[in-house]
Amino acid sequence: MTEIYDLIILGAGPAGISAAIYAVRAGLNTLWLDKTFAAGGQIVNTYEVDNYPGMPGMSGMELAEAMAAHAEKLGIAPVRENVRSVEADGDTGVKIVRTKKNEYRAKTVILALGAAHRTLDVPGESELAGMGVSYCATCDGAFFKDRTCVVVGGGNVAVEDAVFLARICKKVYVVHRRDRLRADGILQERLFACENVEMIWDSVVLAIEGTEQVTAVQVRNVKSGETQTLEADGVFIAVGIVPNTKLLEGFVRLDENGYVIAGEEGITSAPGVFAAGDIRTKALRQVVTAVSDGANAVASVQKYLSR
Numbered sequence: 064m065t066e067i068y069d070l071i072i073l074g075a076g077p078a079g080i081s082a083a084i085y086a087v088r089a090g091l092n093t094l095w096l097d098k099t100f101a102a103g104g105q106i107v108n109t110y111e112v113d114n115y116p117g118m119p120g121m122s123g124m125e126l127a128e129a130m131a132a133h134a135e136k137l138g139i140a141p142v143r144e145n146v147r148s149v150e151a152d153g154d155t156g157v158k159i160v161r162t163k164k165n166e167y168r169a170k171t172v173i174l175a176l177g178a179a180h181r182t183l184d185v186p187g188e189s190e191l192a193g194m195g196v197s198y199c200a201t202c203d204g205a206f207f208k209d210r211t212c213v214v215v216g217g218g219n220v221a222v223e224d225a226v227f228l229a230r231i232c233k234k235v236y237v238v239h240r241r242d243r244l245r246a247d248g249i250l251q252e253r254l255f256a257c258e259n260v261e262m263i264w265d266s267v268v269l270a271i272e273g274t275e276q277v278t279a280v281q282v283r284n285v286k287s288g289e290t291q292t293l294e295a296d297g298v299f300i301a302v303g304i305v306p307n308t309k310l311l312e313g314f315v316r317l318d319e320n321g322y323v324i325a326g327e328e329g330i331t332s333a334p335g336v337f338a339a340g341d342i343r344t345k346a347l348r349q350v351v352t353a354v355s356d357g358a359n360a361v362a363s364v365q366k367y368l369s370r
Contacts, residue, residue: 076104
């Protein structure tokens, strides 16, 4: 007979790790699935996490490893499998999770699949990916030591990337479509203190140039219409995220941007299915809110199972 778990958790970012910890402590028979080899989700690629309480200045990788170690100490670790589909058995309400290798069943599911980097969709971006175009400054920044780079974006990630690159690059351009940044004030102060950073305000990227390697970036001022070419060796794109919800279409309700519609308790439109972390609709997407989501989702699972 196929085992029916109390809970299957999909994803091993901060929300998934938190959910796993709370699920074990609640005594739930839990299966935890994730496709990556290193738990932590997007924070693995973050140079420094300076706003997680009690752990100032810790790198994203260090924080991810600490969280994963906590879960492992409690006896749970993610099974490395890529989820292909999630559905519910119409007769029993049991949730069916299919991977490339297996089919699993559970009474409840927590969706903590996270999000991926948003692209610019401009000429040269996909062609030069890995040849100067990157979405992770902490992953690839070292390759551009003493060279010139462009950072695209105006949020926390973009500013963090620019500050990180300014420490090792000769010159850093920051291209932002508005005349002010969206990043936290303390991050902006750090950025503006970098003497080798030049702001390109009110501008968008038109194209990324190069054949076997990035050589320049074409930008256009959205107010004046003027264009200019920035000679550069690398382009780091940080213009937001896209939720990993493609496989959930038709299973749970999504909003117009593809996020799972769910409130603080994580309750989705599908009975027994809960959402946590960057995947769900909410105002603030940070490590601290993802961790909270994981805990809230497990509390909702417990209420659902005790009905």
